[in-house]
Structure formats: structure tokens, C-alpha cells
Amino acid sequence: MLKRIAMLSAHTSPLDQPGDGDAGGMNVYVLELSRQLASRGVEVEIFTRATSRHQEPVADPEPGIRVHHVAAGPFEGLEKNDLPSQLCSFVRDVLRAEVEREPGHFDLVHSHYWLSGQVGTVARERWGVPLVHTMHTMAKVKNAQLAEGDSPEPIGRVYGEEEIVRLADQLVANTSEERRELIELYDADPDRVAVVHPGVDLEVFKAGRQDVARKMLGIPSDAALLLFAGRIQPLKAPDVVLNAAAVMLERDPGLRDRLVVAIVGGASGSGLEHPTALSDLSTSLGLDDVVRFIPTVSQSELADWYAAASVVCVPSYNESFGLVAIEAQACGTPVVAARVGGLPTAVSDGVSGVLVDGHDPADYASALHPLLVDAELREGMSHKAVHHAESFGWDVTAERTLEVYADAIAAYAKSPV
Template sequence: MRVAFISMHTSPAERAGTADAGGMNVLIRALATALQRASGVEVEFFTRRSSPDQPDTTTLDDGIVLHHVAAGPARPLPKSGIDQYIDEFRANLGSLDDFDLVHSHHWMSGVAAIPLARAAGIPHVMTYHSVAAHPNSPLRDGEPPESPARLDGEIHCARESDLILAVSHHEAAVVIGRCQADPERVAIVQPGVDVDLFHPAAPGEAWTPSPAVEPGYLLFAARLQPLKAPDVALRTLALLPAAERPSLVVVGQVSEDFAAYEAELHGLVEEMGLQDRVTFLPGQDRESFAQLMRHASVLLVPSHSETFGLVALEASASGVPVLAAAAGGLTEAICNTHTGLLVPTHNPHDWAAQLLPLLRDPARREELGRTGRERAERMTWAHAAQHTVENYRRALAKGRVQRVAFVHAHPDDETLASGALIAHLAEEGVTVSLLTATRGEMGEVVPGPLSGLAGTAELERRREAELAGAVDSLGVAVHAYLGMPPARAAGREPRRYLDSGMQWVTEHVAGPADSSDERSLFAADDAEAVADIAAFLRRTHADLAVSYDDDGGYGHPDHVRLHHLTRAAAAEVGIPYASLTPDRAKADVWVELERYRPRVLEALRHHRTQLTVHDEHHITHSGGQPDTILTSTGLRGGVPRLP
């Protein structure tokens, strides 16, 4: 499975806590890595180029392929100003035909990618990571105004995505309630945590991150913006008794949307006389941040809103208790009174009232940390990747065909023209049915022990047996002959359609043989034959009919006739019709299925009266014509998504 991860406004290569990089950056990169390592899913990222030095494509140190797409000036931009370049990003992103599925992260990515997913005929999966605050919400205080396009964009993504993967029950409820998503298309996959990177501090472990502080500090880690409420952490610290006041380490930076906010926080520190107790650090690499985390005494997460709060889970994995706001997904990221404590308000007095007893009780902190670690060990990225793949398969299955009917003229046509495709579809769980119009009565017999069957009734029985063996080898679920139930219109007696034979009328046009019977397929009444094929399509519940192209592959009149008859029957039933073609230039869908060659060979060897298999690549037909065994297949016309 090949998946395109679209992250327009921020790159997975950015360090969390810098500019607009945060938990989403950590989540998408960790998930992509886990998908590739544990699930065999190939993931490629597409993000906006924010520097002229960034290459078109690069491979990150964990093997993730990252594409930089031109959209707007090649420099960092405030998130609030990026959405004006969505159309340019989409245009330069180009086709997604090489992928099986596209997973967009954040609303701008979804708006950009949905039309491309539709054009490629692949599912679009959406994860919001954050949803715009309601226009009347107090969460907007101190925040720049939302982009006018965001609210409509989020609703568009909810309505048009095949599946929405929410990171928490809280986010799922918001997406359903505010963005109008269909609950049937919303699933929850909570983030994971790297329990090898984030782990409790070992006794006597060396301390290196910052000489300015000693282990045992309070930790706040997030982008510096009002929504994350670092001011609550600072005011809470000021309310603690001076003799018991620990240090507070603030890890994070501002983005262009909040350029003046860091100065406000420094001013607040000076106003409250906390200069010697507060240390500001920039965003850290993952290893340094993990060390900072495990040497903290308590993690503070006072955010006004979080879709999940990944940093809280990382604290639990590090054996560090969490004091968090009872807001959004934070109520799911920690278990109240088991892995941390939830504060129902953002009043610093309420926070100090919860924090001080915790600081005075090392045994309680140790208990919360131990329980948090045990919980985190059950929430790894491998688990998150497994649940994500299950939902990807759900999206793929929902949008693709489930039952395909192949219609062929003679025994051996099914394997020669479409054997690899039939085997592939059957293996992928698609119910494949096969309708054969004739027994190939006019065909020659391979010279040798069976040549005496030519022109006898025994030849027909023999070819029926050969076809049964080939059908079984390919994995066909239902097989019938045209004119016999279930391929016979209701209320009509069974009938046989006979092989029409073939002769060249002109250099490029073939017709039936002079010796063909009036019961031949070529001579059959159009309405009767269409009704019989339609009966088969209905009774097998086919959602796609496949037969020859309009030239019949090589011009056989029965092939050409079946193209027109099957196409008409599919239209009558109301399902798509796709034509087989060996010409890649004509194909709307082209599939390389070399790994099914052994299955195709096994099926061909059943047709002993019609052809001789020489080796893995060559056969000779009964008339002496040499041929090459094909496993690549093309389809034209109304081709829905195939597995």
C-alpha cells in the first residue's frame, strides 16, 4: 500500500516547539515511520517549500521520503497566511495516481488534496489535528482571527473525505457536530508514544540539557501562544510558597502569528519576580526533549484546547505525572487520578491548589508516574499504525468494487486475456464471476493424443472440464455458460450459444466461418443475448462488468460481438463496463501482475486441447500460432477503483 501524507502548512522535518511545529509534526512523522516499519506501508510526505535551499525531494534519516512543493514565497510564513496558496500547492503537487490512498493532515491539506484524490480514483482520509474555534468562543481571546476560509474548508473536508481519522473522542465529536461529518465515516485512532525514547530516568543518569536548572523542575512544553496558556503556568508558579517553589522550564518558541507574545511572557516573569525560577529554552530535538521530560517532577499542560495532547502521553511514558486542564482530548491523554490530575478551570489559584500537594508528596508522584508508564506501554506507535492500517483498508474496501463479472467468448480466453487480473482480484477478496459464451466448438485441437476429439461431442465435454480446472486455478467464485441459468433471462428455456468460428473478410475485418451454425453467438438476437448477460450480472450482484475492447483483442467476431452485448447489458443493469486491452497507450488503468504468472501457467495447462505451454513465457495455439503469455493488463472505460 502506497500512501501520500499531505502536510501543507508544516513539515515533518521541523522540530516540535518551533514556529508552527508541534504535536502534529511529531505525530505524523512517528506514524509514518511506524507504518513503514511494522505494516509494510510506503509513505511519502508532501509539504510546502519554506526555503529556497530545500530540494524537491529528500529522504529523512528514518527513511521517510519528503517532497517540497512550491506554493507562495519560499520562506516561513505565518500559518494564518498560508491558505491563500492552497490552489498553487494543489497545482504543483500534481497527480496522485501512483498512490493507493491519500491522508491529509490539517484542513488546508485536505482542501488541496481532495480534488487530486478524486482525479486519481483513490480514497481521501482526513485528520484535522485541530479544529477552528467557534466564532463566539472565548478561546479566540489573544489569538489572531481565523482565516475566513477555515470554517468552510473544515466543513468541506468533513463532507468530501471518505474517512476521517480523529485522534480523540473529543475531536470526533467536534468534527461530527461542528463540521457536519457523517458519523459512519469517522473513526478514532489515538496517537502512540515512543516508549524507547521516552522512558523514566535511570538512577544516577547524567544531566546534560541545561546547566541553568537542576532535575526536579516543572516543565511546560508547547508553542508559545495564548491557546497553550503558558501564562497560567507562570502565574501558578508565582502562587507557590517561595520556600517550596521549584524551577519552571518553558520549552517552545513563537511563530510569526504570535511575534510579540514571547516578550509578554518575559515581562510577566519580571513582573512576578520569577527571573531566577524560570528558564526559557527553544524547541528541542527529540532526544534532548526526552531527557528534559524524564528529569521533570511534573508536566504542566494548561492549554485551553487540545485535540489530544501528545506531550502528556510522552510524560506518562517517561514516568512523569501530568497536571493538565480538563480540556478536549487531554481528558483522554491522561487518566485522572491515575496518570495525572485534571484541573477543571484555568484559574491559577485552582492550579496551585492541585500542584502544591503533589509537589509535597513524592510517593504520589511516583505512583502516578508508574501507572502512566504502564499505560503508555500499551499505546505504542506500532499499535497506532496497526489501527491506522485497519482503517485504511476499510476506506479502500468501501470505495472499490466488490464483485467483478468477466465475460469471455471461448474456453482459454479467460486466462489468456485476463488470467492474472482474475487471480489478483480473487486474492484481494473481490468476488469474481466468469461467464463463458461458448464451448469453443469450432476451435482446432492441439495435434497429438487428443486430436481425435475434433468435431465430436466429447470435445465439448472435454473443454468444459478443462475450463473448470482453469477457473479453479484462478480463483473464480461463480462460473456459467451463456444461455444456461444463472445466465438465462427469466421465463426462457435454456439454450446454447455456439462458437461462430472465424474467417478474414478483409485484411483487417473478420467474420464468422462459413460453417457457423444459426445458433452461433454471432447470429444470436441482440435483445435475447443482452437479456441473458444482464441476468448473470444481476444474479452475481456484479458492480463491474469486464470484457473485450471494441476490436475484440485480435478481431474474432465473437469477441467483438461480446464487447457490444456486454456493454449493453452493463448499461441495462446500471453498472460500469471496462474493456480489456493489451495496449498500454490505450489503457485508463494499467496493472503489472507478474507475481501471478505461476497461477496463470497452472490455468493454461488445463487447456490441453487448445494450446501447449512451452515455458513460463511462451505457448503455441492449436492452430500452430506462437504466442507470449501476458501478465500485464490494461482496462479502458468506466473503471472504478480496484484493489
């Protein structure tokens, strides 16, 4: 019986605020999955790198969940690409957690993102337990779909991911498309790649409250509210949203009286190199009167923004799934998204939203404008968006993940010693 697992999230803590720095959908994924597992009697110990001297070495945020803040390198000033050099320190402390316990303390390791996967391969061998790994994003996929001004992922990451694919007992893909990429680009064994969709907290992200949400956020009741939510970096393409807004106003000048463009999130990744780039773009496009920049907010306030919006735009160059899209639809808001990665799974094209090929702002303007001005069209998609999102609850994700764990345990038992 599965009693306790080690969850590895080396480069970002599930306790960090999503939408800021390196915190995003993966943080939500790790925490929500851990909550679901804990509620089913499986204890979860999460290992993540400490980023402040003020963090307690061990935290117990909820019953059944323990978070270890591992001291590995300087607390501050390290970027994600600097972290591979600190993995030895991270591995040392993760392995120590088992040494200090009775043998067989952990039944399984579940690692997230390639940095954690590297640690997971060592823990698998030393602890004699199966390894399950979730990529979340992959270097080969990201490098094939780079945004302008973004840097390619280093070759060291490619080699690291290839090693994880070879050694993991089971791989979790967020979508069928990601499963295909793992098999075709990384030569993964099809029998060891399972599709498990991420979920959405249907208690937090709820529909039917646009008027209340707008009043709380100070948004006019008749506003045409276009929302972008996420990390501010080229990969997420928030510039496409601003350029699309400029195109819409050029085509329909009367829209300006009602248009509000809300950008919710903080700078991340290569976006940190030019932290004012998006606000500078807004000024150059003459949009300062309609654009609002909102710093990263809590999940509950983010739900208010989704509920208040007329349409949410997710124009990313790559998304392994697209939690923003599912969360928005759960709040009854249609989504216009790029036809990349997992977004065709997250958004039902023509039903709960619209998928756009490429990243031409004019194409996004054409998709967004009808949803901003046609209340009947928007309301019809809103009802379908809620129905679509309801099939992505975290309880479904947890049950499917437990099945993957069972498969990993069985595969490990058959593997050569």
C-alpha cells in the first residue's frame, strides 16, 4: 500500500505565489495534487530549494503535507539556468532525509521539471523506489517555438531530459500531444508514458458572478474587459495582447470608450532583463488610457479577475497544458488562445473559446473583437466553457495519478536490479 511519497520541486516552491518569478502552473499542480493525495491518506513530503534565510527548514502547511526548504546555493540572486550547478547540494540533503529515517520511508519519488528529475534519478537508485516524472515543459519543444527575443534552452537540459526519460519508471504527460512529443522527440517507451490532465479547483474558480467581481475590482459594469494573466515573459506573449488591442481600436475606434485591458502577473525568466518592456510597449501604442498592470494576486483574487473578464487571452508560444485557460473557463469566461502545446486540449475550439494559429496580433484581434462586443455570442460560449472545465477537477487528476503510481511500482518490481 502506498503510504508516503517524496515530491521533488527543486527550482520553485509550491508555496510561492503563482504568476511571479518562476512560480506558475507547476506550483499550482504540485500543491493541488499533494492536497488530493493527502486527503486520500498518502503522506507527501515536498523538497524544494530554499530562497530566503527566513524560511523554516521544514514547514507543514496542511495535514499530510510537509515541505522541506533545502539550502542549496545562495538564497537569492540565482536564475533558473544557474541551478544545475547547485544540484549536488540539493541531492545531498534530499538523500539525507531518507538516511535519517527508518529504511523504506518513501514508497515512490515524483519529480517535476527536469532539474528535479535529475535528483529523482539519484534518489531512485539510492532508495530503491520507483520514479515518476512530469516534464511540465521540454527543451526540444520550447526551442522549436521560441518567442522573439527569447533564448534557447541549453544543451545540458536536453541531455538531462533524455536521461530522465530513459531512467524513469513512468512519465506523466499533461496531454496526448505531450505524450506524442515525448515518444517522437525523446524516444520514450510508449508503455511508460501516461496522460494525466492537470485540474482546476472548482470551489475557487466559479462562474455566475461577473457583476460582483467587477464591483470588487473597480471595473465598470459595461466594460469590454480583455484579460491576460500569467508571468510576464516573451514565452507567454503578453505583447501580442497589447498589439491586438491596438489593432482592434484602429478597426473600431468606438470600442475605446469601453475597452479595459488588464495584465495580471509579474516579470519572470527573460522578462526580468527588460522589466518595463510591456509598459513601454503600451505607451508606444497609445494604450495607457485602457491598459491596467496588476501585480501578482492570490488565487481567490485571480478568480475574481477571470469572472470579471469578458474574454481571457492566452497567446503563449508554448504551454504544456494551460491552467490559466481552464481556470478562466471554470469562471464562465471564454478564452482566445494559441493553438500550441496543450491549449487545444484546454480550450474547445469554437465551443468554449477560439484557437488561433500563429501569433499575428491581427489574427488575435479578429478572434477577440466579437467576444468583446457580442454579448449573445459571449454568453453562449460562457455556459459551454463552464461545462468544459468541469471535467478537469483535481480529484480526477489525483485518481489517475494514483493509477500511474501503481504502474510505476509494478514496472520497478520487474526492472533489473
